[in-house]
Amino acid sequence: MATLKVTVWNEYRHERQNEKVASIYPQGIHHAIASHLIKNEALQVKTAVLDDPEHGLSDETLRDTDVLIWWGHMAHDEVQDEIVEKVRSRVLDGMGLIVLHSGHGSKIFQSLLGTKTGALKWRDDGEKERLWVIEHGHPIADGIGEYIEIPQEEMYGERFEIPAPDELVFVSWFEGGEIFRSGCCYRRGKGKLFYFRPGHETFPTYYHPDVLRVISNAVSWAAPTQGAAVSYGRVDPIEKIASAGGVR
Amino acid sequence: MATLKVTVWNEYRHERQNEKVASIYPQGIHHAIASHLIKNEALQVKTAVLDDPEHGLSDETLRDTDVLIWWGHMAHDEVQDEIVEKVRSRVLDGMGLIVLHSGHGSKIFQSLLGTKTGALKWRDDGEKERLWVIEHGHPIADGIGEYIEIPQEEMYGERFEIPAPDELVFVSWFEGGEIFRSGCCYRRGKGKLFYFRPGHETFPTYYHPDVLRVISNAVSWAAPTQGAAVSYGRVDPIEKIASAGGVR
Amino acid sequence: MATLKVTVWNEYRHERQNEKVASIYPQGIHHAIASHLIKNEALQVKTAVLDDPEHGLSDETLRDTDVLIWWGHMAHDEVQDEIVEKVRSRVLDGMGLIVLHSGHGSKIFQSLLGTKTGALKWRDDGEKERLWVIEHGHPIADGIGEYIEIPQEEMYGERFEIPAPDELVFVSWFEGGEIFRSGCCYRRGKGKLFYFRPGHETFPTYYHPDVLRVISNAVSWAAPTQGAAVSYGRVDPIEKIASAGGVR
Amino acid sequence: MATLKVTVWNEYRHERQNEKVASIYPQGIHHAIASHLIKNEALQVKTAVLDDPEHGLSDETLRDTDVLIWWGHMAHDEVQDEIVEKVRSRVLDGMGLIVLHSGHGSKIFQSLLGTKTGALKWRDDGEKERLWVIEHGHPIADGIGEYIEIPQEEMYGERFEIPAPDELVFVSWFEGGEIFRSGCCYRRGKGKLFYFRPGHETFPTYYHPDVLRVISNAVSWAAPTQGAAVSYGRVDPIEKIASAGGVR
Numbered sequence: 001m002a003t004l005k006v007t008v009w010n011e012y013r014h015e016r017q018n019e020k021v022a023s024i025y026p027q028g029i030h031h032a033i034a035s036h037l038i039k040n041e042a043l044q045v046k047t048a049v050l051d052d053p054e055h056g057l058s059d060e061t062l063r064d065t066d067v068l069i070w071w072g073h074m075a076h077d078e079v080q081d082e083i084v085e086k087v088r089s090r091v092l093d094g095m096g097l098i099v100l101h102s103g104h105g106s107k108i109f110q111s112l113l114g115t116k117t118g119a120l121k122w123r124d125d126g127e128k129e130r131l132w133v134i135e136h137g138h139p140i141a142d143g144i145g146e147y148i149e150i151p152q153e154e155m156y157g158e159r160f161e162i163p164a165p166d167e168l169v170f171v172s173w174f175e176g177g178e179i180f181r182s183g184c185c186y187r188r189g190k191g192k193l194f195y196f197r198p199g200h201e202t203f204p205t206y207y208h209p210d211v212l213r214v215i216s217n218a219v220s221w222a223a224p225t226q227g228a229a230v231s232y233g234r235v236d237p238i239e240k241i242a243s244a245g246g247v248r
Numbered sequence: 249m250a251t252l253k254v255t256v257w258n259e260y261r262h263e264r265q266n267e268k269v270a271s272i273y274p275q276g277i278h279h280a281i282a283s284h285l286i287k288n289e290a291l292q293v294k295t296a297v298l299d300d301p302e303h304g305l306s307d308e309t310l311r312d313t314d315v316l317i318w319w320g321h322m323a324h325d326e327v328q329d330e331i332v333e334k335v336r337s338r339v340l341d342g343m344g345l346i347v348l349h350s351g352h353g354s355k356i357f358q359s360l361l362g363t364k365t366g367a368l369k370w371r372d373d374g375e376k377e378r379l380w381v382i383e384h385g386h387p388i389a390d391g392i393g394e395y396i397e398i399p400q401e402e403m404y405g406e407r408f409e410i411p412a413p414d415e416l417v418f419v420s421w422f423e424g425g426e427i428f429r430s431g432c433c434y435r436r437g438k439g440k441l442f443y444f445r446p447g448h449e450t451f452p453t454y455y456h457p458d459v460l461r462v463i464s465n466a467v468s469w470a471a472p473t474q475g476a477a478v479s480y481g482r483v484d485p486i487e488k489i490a491s492a493g494g495v496r
Numbered sequence: 497m498a499t500l501k502v503t504v505w506n507e508y509r510h511e512r513q514n515e516k517v518a519s520i521y522p523q524g525i526h527h528a529i530a531s532h533l534i535k536n537e538a539l540q541v542k543t544a545v546l547d548d549p550e551h552g553l554s555d556e557t558l559r560d561t562d563v564l565i566w567w568g569h570m571a572h573d574e575v576q577d578e579i580v581e582k583v584r585s586r587v588l589d590g591m592g593l594i595v596l597h598s599g600h601g602s603k604i605f606q607s608l609l610g611t612k613t614g615a616l617k618w619r620d621d622g623e624k625e626r627l628w629v630i631e632h633g634h635p636i637a638d639g640i641g642e643y644i645e646i647p648q649e650e651m652y653g654e655r656f657e658i659p660a661p662d663e664l665v666f667v668s669w670f671e672g673g674e675i676f677r678s679g680c681c682y683r684r685g686k687g688k689l690f691y692f693r694p695g696h697e698t699f700p701t702y703y704h705p706d707v708l709r710v711i712s713n714a715v716s717w718a719a720p721t722q723g724a725a726v727s728y729g730r731v732d733p734i735e736k737i738a739s740a741g742g743v744r
Numbered sequence: 745m746a747t748l749k750v751t752v753w754n755e756y757r758h759e760r761q762n763e764k765v766a767s768i769y770p771q772g773i774h775h776a777i778a779s780h781l782i783k784n785e786a787l788q789v790k791t792a793v794l795d796d797p798e799h800g801l802s803d804e805t806l807r808d809t810d811v812l813i814w815w816g817h818m819a820h821d822e823v824q825d826e827i828v829e830k831v832r833s834r835v836l837d838g839m840g841l842i843v844l845h846s847g848h849g850s851k852i853f854q855s856l857l858g859t860k861t862g863a864l865k866w867r868d869d870g871e872k873e874r875l876w877v878i879e880h881g882h883p884i885a886d887g888i889g890e891y892i893e894i895p896q897e898e899m900y901g902e903r904f905e906i907p908a909p910d911e912l913v914f915v916s917w918f919e920g921g922e923i924f925r926s927g928c929c930y931r932r933g934k935g936k937l938f939y940f941r942p943g944h945e946t947f948p949t950y951y952h953p954d955v956l957r958v959i960s961n962a963v964s965w966a967a968p969t970q971g972a973a974v975s976y977g978r979v980d981p982i983e984k985i986a987s988a989g990g991v992r
Contacts, residue, residue, distance in 0.1 A: 092364060092409070094881060114362040115437050116340060119480040127489045130982070132654050132675050133972040137838060137934030141972035146655070155485075158628050158667070159478050159642070161340070163436060166412065166910075167931075168660065171667055173675045175983075176485030179628050179667045187911075188411060189363050190881030228877040228885035230407045232367040237403075237424030238874070239919075241375045342633060378734070380902050380923050381724040385590060385686030389724035394903070406876050407890070412912065414662075415683075419902070419915055421923045423735075427876050427915045435663075438633030476629040476637035486626070487671075588860060588905070610858040611933055612836060615976040623985045651981075655974045657836070659932060660910065672981030684907060685859050726903050728863040733899075733920030737871045 004223050005044045007065040008034045009056065011072040012049040014201040021201045029071050029199070032206040033215060040216065050075055057083050067096035067222045069215070070103045071199065084108050092189030096222025098215065101199035104160070109195070112188050113163055120180075121157035127175040129153040129198065131182050138169045140183060140194065140217045148210040154200035156180045162195070170214075172197060183214070190227055194218045252471050253292045255313040256282045257304065259320040260297040262449040269449045277319050277447070280454040281463060288464065298323055305331050315344035315470045317463070318351045319447065332356050340437030344470025346463065349447035352408070357443070360436050361411055368428075369405035375423040377401040377446065379430050386417045388431065388442065388465045396458040402448035404428045410443070418462075420445060431462070438475055442466045500719050501540045503561040504530045505552065507568040508545040510697040517697045525567050525695070528702040529711060536712065546571055553579050563592035563718045565711070566599045567695065580604050588685030592718025594711065597695035600656070605691070608684050609659055616676075617653035623671040625649040625694065627678050634665045636679065636690065636713045644706040650696035652676045658691070666710075668693060679710070686723055690714045748967050749788045751809040752778045753800065755816040756793035758945040765945045773815050773943070776950040777959060784960065794819055801827050811840035811966045813959070814847045815943065828852050836933030840966025842959065845943035848904070853939070856932050857907055864924075865901030871919040873897040873942065875926050882913045884927065884938065884961045892954040898944035900924045906939070914958075916941060927958070934971055938962045 010030035014021045025032055030047040037045045046065075048056025050072070062068075068087065072079065084107040091097045091112060099109045105118035131148040133141045148170075157178030163186075170183030182197035196214060199205045206212065258278035262269045273280055278295040285293045294313075296304025298320070310316075316335065320327065332355040339345045339360060347357045353366035379396040381389045396418075405426030411434075418431030430445035444462060447453045454460065506526030510517045521528055526543040533541045542561075544552025546568070558564075564583065568575070580603040587593045587608060595605045601614035627644040629637045644666075653674030659682075666679030678693035692710060695701045702708065754774030758765045769776055774791040781789045790809075792800025794816070806812075812831065816823065828851040835841045835856060843853045849862035875892040877885045892914075901922030907930075914927030926941035940958060943949045950956065 088362075112362045114336075114360045121480060121483045123483055123485060125485065125489055127485070130673060133974075134654055134677070135660070135931070136655050136972040136974040137931065137936075137969055138971065139969045142970040144972040146973050146975065157483065158630055159480070159632050161437060161480075163411070163434070164414065164631070164664065168664070171654070171675050171677075173669060173673060175487065175489050177487040177626060177669060178483075179669045179675050181630070181667075186411070187879070187881065189409060192881075225881055225883045226886040227882065228880040228888040229890050230877075230880040231890065232369060232407070232409075235369045235371055235405065235426075237371060237373065237375070239423065239425040241373055241423050378921060381726075382902055382925070383683070383908070384724040384726040384903050385683065385688075385721055386723065387721045390722040392724040394725050394727065406878055406915070407880050412879070416908065416912070419923045419925075421917060421921060425874060425917060427917045427923050429878070429915075435631070435633065440633075473633055473635045474638040475634065476632040476640040477642050478629075478632040479642065584858075608858045610832075610856045617976060617979045619979055619981060621981065621985055623981070653979065655976070657933060657976075659907070659930070662908065671983065671985050673983040674979075682907070685905060728865060728903070728905075731865045731867055731901065731922075733867060733869065733871070735919065735921040737869055737919050 003044050004042060004219065005064055005066045006037055006069065006219055007061060008037070008045065008047045008069045009071065010047065010049050011075050012051065013075055014073065024204050025201070029201065029206055033069060036212045037216065037219065043219065050078060055079060055083050057087065059086065062086055062090050065095060066224055067098065067219045069098045069100065070106060070108060071100045072106045073102035073201070076106050079107055081107070084111060088112055091191035091193065094190040094224040094227070096191060096219070096224065097193045098218050098222060099193070099195045101197060104195065112193060113186070115163055116161045119161040120159070121178060123155040123176060124200070125155070125176065126152040126203065127155055130173040131170045131198070132173065133169065134171055135167060135169050138167065139221050140169050140185070140214060142217050143213055144210055150198055150205060150208060152203050153198055153205060156197055192222045194222055251292050252290060252467065253312055253314045254285055254317065254467055255309060256293065256295045256317045257319070258295065258297050259323050260299065261323055262321065272452050273449070277449065277454055281317060284460045285464065285467065291467065298326060303327060303331055305335065307334065310334055310338045313343060314472055315346065315467050317346045317348065318354060318356060319348045320354045321350035321449065324354050327355055329355070332359060336360055339439035339441065342438040342472040342475070344439060344467070344472065345441045346466050346470060347441070347443045349445060352443065360441060361434070363411055364409045367409040368407070369426060371403040371424060372448070373403070373424065374400040374451065375403055378421045379418045379446070380421065381417065382419055383415060383417050386415065387469050388417050388433070388462060390465050391461055392458055398446055398453060398456060400451050401446055401453060404445055440470045442470055499540050500538060500715065501560055501562045502533055502565065502715055503557060504533070504541065504543045504565045505567065506543065506545050507571050508547065509571055510569065520700050521697070525697065525702055529565060532708045533712065533715065539715065546574060551575060551579055553583065555582065558582055558586050561591060562720055563594065563715050565594045565596065566602060566604060567596045568602045569598035569697065572602050575603055577603070580607060584608055587687035587689065590686040590720040590723070592687060592715070592720065593689045594714050594718060595689070595691045597693060600691065608689060609682065611659055612657045615657035616655070617674060619651040619672060620696070621651070621672065622648040622699065623651055626669045627666045627694070628669065629665065630667055631663060631665050634663065635717050636665050636681070636710060638713050639709055640706055646694055646701060646704060648699050649694055649701060652693055688718045690718055747788050748786060748963065749808055749810045750781055750813065750963055751805060752781070752789065752791045752813045753815070754791065754793050755819050756795065757819055758817065768948050769945070773945065773950055777813060780956045781960065781963065787963065794822060799823060799827050801831065803830065806830055806834050809839055810968055811842065811963045813842045813844065814850060814852060815844045816850045817846035817945065820850050823851055825851070828855060832856055835935035835937065838934040838968040838971070840935060840963070840968065841937045842962050842966060843937070843939045845941060848939065856937060857930070859907055860905045863905040864903070865922060867899040867920060868944070869899070869920065870896040870947065871899055874917040875914045875942070876917065877913065878915055879911060879913050882911065883965050884913050884958060886961050887957055888954055894942055894949060894952060896947050897942055897949060900941055936966045938966055
């Protein structure tokens with residue numbers, strides 16, 4: 001299997017500003033995720049953070065990325081519009097995108113889906129979450145049990161302002177009484193997009209084996225395909241047109 | 249049946265700059281469409297054009313519009329971003345939107361769908377188009393035969409850069425050898441969106457009885473619904489949370 | 497508005513065999529639902545039960561039904577295949593079908609969807625169910641709050657063996673820890689199909705105002721449309737075929 | 745890559761009864777397709793035909809098949825219901841199924857989709873077909889140009905009585921004026937299903953390099969996935985249920 005190039009992007013602010021978050025993710029959420037992914041020899045893994053030059057997402061890096069993973073929260077607004085647009089173009093051109101947790105409110109997620117994806121219910125009380133597999137034949141659920149249980153997480157509740165997913169893989173049950181569409185697949189342009197809910201910065205979610213497995217599975221699923229040729233713009237007719245010309 | 253308020257928006261430039269277009273639509277494309285819709289007593293119809301103050305789309309007008317019809321082409325870029333954003337918000341909040349023909353490249357269509365909807369194949373040779381009904385039970389196809397034939401139209405061909413429609417009602421056959429997804433339904437936020445392909449300014453398409461009937465049907469289909477209550481943001485738990493609190 | 501003809505079909509066995517069920521629905525589940533629907537003057541409501549001749553679903557009755565509501569459970573196998581096939585044909589030809597609760601295992605539901613729709617998790621412990629609205633702009637959710645709470649119900653849990661719904665309107669949270677796709681819309685042929693989960697015979701669910709409202713809304717949503725003309729079989733070409741004939 | 749086991753099933757009647765068909769496919773359509781697939785070392789390919797014992801689809805063969813390809817036409821009715829049911833169960837349990845051309849009217853296709861999939865328009869005049877790629881990022885379109893052109897084929901025209909596909913990969917343009925949804929993906933149970941239109945027995949379509957490439961691509965796409973665990977039936981609550989028990 002050819003090598004797949006993955007870039008794990010993280011805002012990387014909470015970890016540097018909040019002691020408790022730092023104690024969970026001392027080298028950042030991106031490092032926790034990347035440390036898992038590099039165990040797979042078929043993956044070539046880089047990280048990038050908000051405060052890198054160009055947010056670590058230069059043209060070269062983007063060109064050289066097959067699947068981009070995105071975690072952001074408190075500084076969505078600091079991501080430059082120009083770079084968001086570059087990421088969006090790469091996705092439409094075939095790069096996979098995995099948006100994690102609070103990344104639902106990011107500019108890149110909103111711009112690709114068109115709705116106000118920041119809107120949902122939430123509660124940061126550290127309650128139990130149980131993600132049920134809805135599509136048990138989906139490759140993103142490979143090797144998972146009937147559900148993933150996370151002892152303590154932030155709650156996200158419906159109504160979540162997304163377009164209906166092309167494929168709905170997980171739905172979460174929360175101890176406090178809510179439910180949420182937690183694993184959502186989209187095909188946009190030539191690219192694939194997966195939203196995966198868990199991962200609040202104050203809980204060790206990105207060390208949970210099943211959460212990591214889903215992220216690994218999603219990387220494989222979102223990998224670019226060769227696909228078919230495509231072109232746009234004015235074209236000559238393939239068949240003879242008998243009709244007289246129109247008013248020009 | 250309660251009255252439905254429809255605003256027909258038109259760029260209204262071709263008709264004032266090109267004699268041949270003016271000869272077909274002397275009072276503008278918006279006028280041709282509105283003249284048809286007002287025959288239905290259940291509709292209250294207004295028009296608005298690009299060169300009106302605020303493009304004719306003041307806060308008051310938008311608040312007072314149940315379904316907005318959109319035709320634009322040569323001046324997409326002149327539509328102010330702020331007004332696009334207001335229209336988008338109204339759609340997500342429940343207003344219906346019908347985007348016609350070259351409106352596929354408009355800012356409002358792109359911002360609601362998230363893809364580069366301006367990208368497609370085209371040819372302006374005045375060839376025959378035949379729109380086949382794919383979903384014969386869909387209300388947008390009410391009263392139509394098996395297909396709509398238009399003697400001369402501009403061709404649009406796939407690949408059309410849209411997300412897969414929630415419902416695909418029409419697919420066009422073109423004399424020159426192409427096909428196109430010509431009638432596409434989307435649900436975004438609380439609102440409904442219909443894209444309908446025909447309507448190049450150099451052909452009398454908006455006098456075609458079946459084209460007008462589809463637009464009328466789409467107005468009914470896109471009408472706002474009452475729907476369910478919704479709220480967002482932090483919420484208290486409904487059920488008691490037994491878990492100890494997390495790292496805060 | 498034209499009158500809509502609704503037939504409420506019920507197996508009507510539990511109510512006659514079990515005292516406790518009889519105490520809740522003395523005249524049967526069909527009667528409870530029909531008694532609500534007849535308050536709407538735009539509806540003309542009939543009932544039919546399994547032990548009627550032809551299960552109360554004669555050709556004439558089916559021809560004269562716009563929307564059929566279906567409740568069955570312990571006697572799915574007693575429904576004659578021939579009548580199932582007639583109902584299926586009517587749905588594909590435009591009749592609306594609303595399948596309630598344990599009707600998920602009925603022959604008619606399975607034959608229209610093609611999967612083993614009887615397969616799901618269940619538990620009959622009388623726990624709390626909360627149905628969250630996922631699509632708050634959907635007409636089936638008209639007038640509902642953010643959720644419907646039912647104090648005691650049978651639990652149904654995923655994986656539910658259905659094709660992914662065309663529209664997912666409700667997802668249930670259960671006290672015991674499961675979730676379920678509780679309101680599922682399908683378009684099949686010219687007809688529309690809605691599955692609605694609540695309604696175990698040992699609980700007074702069909703007196704719950706919001707449950708009744710959803711059923712009413714679903715009746716309106718599932719009403720037949722005029723639609724477009726359709727025909728099948730061999731047809732002559734519309735356009736001239738230049739190619740030489742094939743090997744015949 | 746692990747070996748994938750493919751069984752190519754063919755009715756194999758036209759080839760033995762019609763000289764012209766025999767001259768195109770002397771060893772049968774199944775042989776033409778299998779001869780292509782075996783060039784791929786990752787595939788292990790068998791064939792089976794209607795007149796084999798158990799139609800060549802014994803329990804053992806089905807258990808040992810990852811992807812089943814199906815071509816049938818004149819003898820759909822001769823396929824035993826019991827074997828159809830076994831194939832359907834295997835698909836719902838994860839086996840991929842590729843239905844070709846006139847297989848749209850087969851019992852297995854109808855039973856998995858639930859609609860009258862035999863209904864469509866047709867014309868056997870040997871006209872030009874052009875299959876346009878709609879989803880250019882889809883793996884089933886890998887390596888294809890913008891369209892596939894087939895000089896002479898039978899025409900199939902809409903309305904085609906299928907549920908809206910989960911993914912629509914190809915749409916055909918026909919010389920005689922019709923269009924058709926030619927490449928349709930479905931996910932049913934744990935299995936995947938692809939319908940591919942071309943392949944009338946009187947034309948050498950299964951020697952066309954792009955048609956063969958699509959079939960190869962579809963085999964890879966339809967391959968079973970590991971997926972998640974699943975179970976059905978009565979389950980104990982995961983969480984404590986506080987509600988008093990219901991009427992039992």
